Amino acid sequence: MGFYAEMHHLSHQQPRYNPYQAPRQLQGVLPGSSCRFQPAGGEGAGLLQPYCPVPSAPAAPAIDATSPDPLKQEDVGDQPIGCGMYGVVWAVTDPRDGKRVALKKMPKVFQTLSSCKQFLRELQVLIFCKHDNLLSILDVVQPPHVDYFEEIYLVTELMQSNLHSVIYSPQVLTSDHVKVFMYQILRGVKYLHSAGILHRDLKPGNLLVNSNCFLKICDFGMARAEEPDELAHMTQEVATLYYRAPELLMGARHHSSAVDMWSLGCIFGELLGRRFLFEGKTPIQQLDRITDLMGTPSEEAMQMACEGAKAHILKGPKKKPAILKLYAMSSGVSRSAIEFLSVLLELDPAKRISAHNALSHIYLREGRLRYHTSLCTCCSPFNTPAYAAEFEPIAPCKFEDAYEKNLTSFQKAKETIHRILQEHQKDRENPLCINPLSGVFNSFIRIHPGMKRRGAHRHLFDPQE
Numbered sequence: 001m002g003f004y005a006e007m008h009h010l011s012h013q014q015p016r017y018n019p020y021q022a023p024r025q026l027q028g029v030l031p032g033s034s035c036r037f038q039p040a041g042g043e044g045a046g047l048l049q050p051y052c053p054v055p056s057a058p059a060a061p062a063i064d065a066t067s068p069d070p071l072k073q074e075d076v077g078d079q080p081i082g083c084g085m086y087g088v089v090w091a092v093t094d095p096r097d098g099k100r101v102a103l104k105k106m107p108k109v110f111q112t113l114s115s116c117k118q119f120l121r122e123l124q125v126l127i128f129c130k131h132d133n134l135l136s137i138l139d140v141v142q143p144p145h146v147d148y149f150e151e152i153y154l155v156t157e158l159m160q161s162n163l164h165s166v167i168y169s170p171q172v173l174t175s176d177h178v179k180v181f182m183y184q185i186l187r188g189v190k191y192l193h194s195a196g197i198l199h200r201d202l203k204p205g206n207l208l209v210n211s212n213c214f215l216k217i218c219d220f221g222m223a224r225a226e227e228p229d230e231l232a233h234m235t236q237e238v239a240t241l242y243y244r245a246p247e248l249l250m251g252a253r254h255h256s257s258a259v260d261m262w263s264l265g266c267i268f269g270e271l272l273g274r275r276f277l278f279e280g281k282t283p284i285q286q287l288d289r290i291t292d293l294m295g296t297p298s299e300e301a302m303q304m305a306c307e308g309a310k311a312h313i314l315k316g317p318k319k320k321p322a323i324l325k326l327y328a329m330s331s332g333v334s335r336s337a338i339e340f341l342s343v344l345l346e347l348d349p350a351k352r353i354s355a356h357n358a359l360s361h362i363y364l365r366e367g368r369l370r371y372h373t374s375l376c377t378c379c380s381p382f383n384t385p386a387y388a389a390e391f392e393p394i395a396p397c398k399f400e401d402a403y404e405k406n407l408t409s410f411q412k413a414k415e416t417i418h419r420i421l422q423e424h425q426k427d428r429e430n431p432l433c434i435n436p437l438s439g440v441f442n443s444f445i446r447i448h449p450g451m452k453r454r455g456a457h458r459h460l461f462d463p464q465e
């Protein structure tokens with residue numbers, strides 16, 4: 001069970017997924033707003049506290065001078081909810097407004113130049129993206145002087161669960177749920193792609209959801225800007241195996257936003273059938289699973305494939321597409337669902353549907369209506385509903401990653417990260433820091449990534465890696 005799911009277990013009865021219910025009505029029942037989690041000891045009692053600068057001793061932890069009795073600061077409800085390769089995630093309370101937020105502790109950023117670069121890209125994407133269906137960064141914990149800068153703490157929105165936990169839970173998942181989820185994933189992906197950002201690790205574990213069905217895409221650790229030069233070599237080590245596009249499995253040296261669209265197809269199939277659509281143990285087996293269902297790729301679709309992959313495909317028997325098998329996946333699978341699935345799972349990346357075009361597919365019509373009647377923040381919910389002019393907005397400009405070229409050394413990368421975090425803090429009246437007097441501080445410090453590889457945020461399951 002993932003941490004997010006566990007959190008449910010610990011705190012509440014299983015939430016009911018009801019796409020018809022307005023979010024405002026639900027506010028009182030979400031764990032984030034439940035009084036159970038309010039800090040008992042007032043300001044500074046939890047892991048996060050307002051920052052007090054101590055200029056003479058930059059490495060020393062800030063002291064919480066506002067708290068009357070630090071020893072009474074227990075039972076604040078701060079708790080770990082996720083753990084992955086790069087850090088741990090805690091559900092904590094922002095002392096400034098009492099809101100529940102996610103605090104991501106990343107102790108392993110400053111190991112190598114490439115780990116710095118990867119983090120920097122994730123940070124830049126998080127700062128760049130301003131869209132309801134993409135997880136956003138709310139704050140960062142004030143970094144100490146650069147010489148003492150060891151760990152990074154990001155504050156993001158707190159969500160209750162993720163689609164992986166939902167799919168593999170006993171909860172009812174109707175076609176209405178699937179539609180409203182798929183609509184929101186595509187809405188977020190359209191924005192990313194319009195900014196020229198490839199996510200490259202879309203999977204149910206990276207799709208966070210709340211009990212009202214609101215969905216946000218997270219984990220931009222694999223993301224990067226589009227590479228317009230088709231001759232430029234890009235890494236093939238992207239996307240968790242089950243969601244990896246056939247062109248990547250066939251060794252293509254260059255890839256596009258089409259790899260995300262493939263992952264969306266796999267996620268859609270998994271939502272419908274509540275099991276993995278293509279479950280290979282190795283990249284070759286994964287490719288075989290795909291061709292079993294989608295048929296042998298055409299010459300055109302294999303244009304970007306390496307010779308070894310082509311030879312592997314051609315030595316086998318010519319397979320016919322068997323997509324009609326998908327009707328047997330689940331009782332409620334409609335014709336338009338299968339049609340939609342097959343345009344996402346187009347073997348030729350050049351012909352695969354784009355996020356922009358996918359959003360006009362008839363299958364998503366009800367999901368769009370439902371989202372904009374009860375979940376969105378863009379339309380007016382009052383007696384005479386006024387719909388937004390643009391249901392699926394695009395990014396105002398392209399995401400730039402030119403800064404990466406200047407990151408020639410570890411030290412430069414570290415300084416750049418420090419500068420960006422400080423800039424992010426610049427206009428804050430009341431920045432945050434970690435409260436060493438918090439009752440859970442010791443366990444917060446003790447839990448190291450890699451100890452338990454589970455949780456929602458990163459590498460929820462990694463069949464390959």
Ligand SMILES: [Zn+2]
Pocket residue numbers: 371372376377378379387388391
């Ligand atoms: Zn709207």
